[in-house]
Amino acid sequence: MIDFIRGHYTYWGVILLMLIGMYGMIFKNNLVKKLIGMTIFQVSIIMFYVASAAKWAATVPVLDPAIGAADAARYISPLQHCLMLTAIVVGVATSGVAFALAIVIYRHYKTLDEPLLIERMKAQP
Amino acid sequence: MKIVNWLLLIAFGALLIYGTTGLPNRGDAGAGMHSTRSLVDSPGASSFYIRNALRDAKTPNMVTVILADYRGFDTLGEETVILTAGLICFLVLRRRKKPLKNSR
Numbered sequence: 001m002i003d004f005i006r007g008h009y010t011y012w013g014v015i016l017l018m019l020i021g022m023y024g025m026i027f028k029n030n031l032v033k034k035l036i037g038m039t040i041f042q043v044s045i046i047m048f049y050v051a052s053a054a055k056w057a058a059t060v061p062v063l064d065p066a067i068g069a070a071d072a073a074r075y076i077s078p079l080q081h082c083l084m085l086t087a088i089v090v091g092v093a094t095s096g097v098a099f100a101l102a103i104v105i106y107r108h109y110k111t112l113d114e115p116l117l118i119e120r121m122k123a124q125p
Numbered sequence: 126m127k128i129v130n131w132l133l134l135i136a137f138g139a140l141l142i143y144g145t146t147g148l149p150n151r152g153d154a155g156a157g158m159h160s161t162r163s164l165v166d167s168p169g170a171s172s173f174y175i176r177n178a179l180r181d182a183k184t185p186n187m188v189t190v191i192l193a194d195y196r197g198f199d200t201l202g203e204e205t206v207i208l209t210a211g212l213i214c215f216l217v218l219r220r221r222k223k224p225l226k227n228s229r
Contacts, residue, residue: 007150015141019134026130054161056152061175063185072161072172073154078187079171086203093210098215101219 008113011088017044031102031112036097046084053080 021044024037025112053076061078108114109120140228149156158162166228192200 005151007153008145008148010151011145011148012142015138015145018141019138022134022137024135026128044187051151052148052158055154058154061187063179063187069176072175073159075175075187077159077171078174078178078191081188082191082196085188086199087130090196090206093207097210097213097217100217104217 003092011048014044014048014051017047028063029114031105031114035102036100037097039095042095046087046091049080049084049087053061053077 018041020099021037021039024094025034028034028037038094055073055076058074058076059067061075061081068076102112108116111117111120149158153159159171163169174187174191174195178187179185181210182190182194184190184194
């Protein structure tokens with residue numbers, strides 16, 4: 001049991017971070033706060049993948065001449081790091097588009113508060 | 126309405142916690158993800174990359190080798206995503222000479 005907890009508490013911390021991000025997306029009324037929640041959610045997914053790449057008694061995935069390449073167990077897995085590099089870039093692109101849309105909404109309706117925004121959208125489409 | 130949101134949040138968290146019980150321990154080098162042979166007896170991806178990165182691309186950094194050499198086409202698609210996002214930001218944010226209909 002204690003072994004199970006020591007092997008999994010990292011994942012539970014990441015899930016807590018993910019729930020904080022989802023709380024921000026669901027409960028907050030301000031659109032910028034929703035976007036902050038979305039970014040926390042993305043970061044938690046990236047942290048989950050990077051945590052799953054770890055191996056005990058292993059070093060970073062840069063070839064060390066003292067170790068050599070034959071023993072794959074001496075390096076942590078490079079695949080997750082590479083995929084998360086892609087995910088970070090795509091996350092920056094999506095949040096950039098989201099902030100641009102928020103700016104346009106503010107220019108048009110002069111508010112970012114969601115109930116007020118819906119009211120004004122009904123009044124003036 | 127708030128109650129439904131809280132229930133959704135708690136159910137999501139409980140589902141994720143339940144999902145982690147099927148995962149191997151963190152840092153366990155014997156987990157399936159790190160094995161040298163995959164389930165269909167092809168070379169396991171991460172250990173294949175670790176063993177052959179220097180021989181194939183003459184670069185010691187394995188993450189660079191995967192990103193730019195083994196999966197270069199994937200990276201090209203990612204650059205397309207950034208280009209599209211930049212174009213959309215430009216098109217959404219530009220000030221129009223003639224204002225749109227209905228805009229104040």
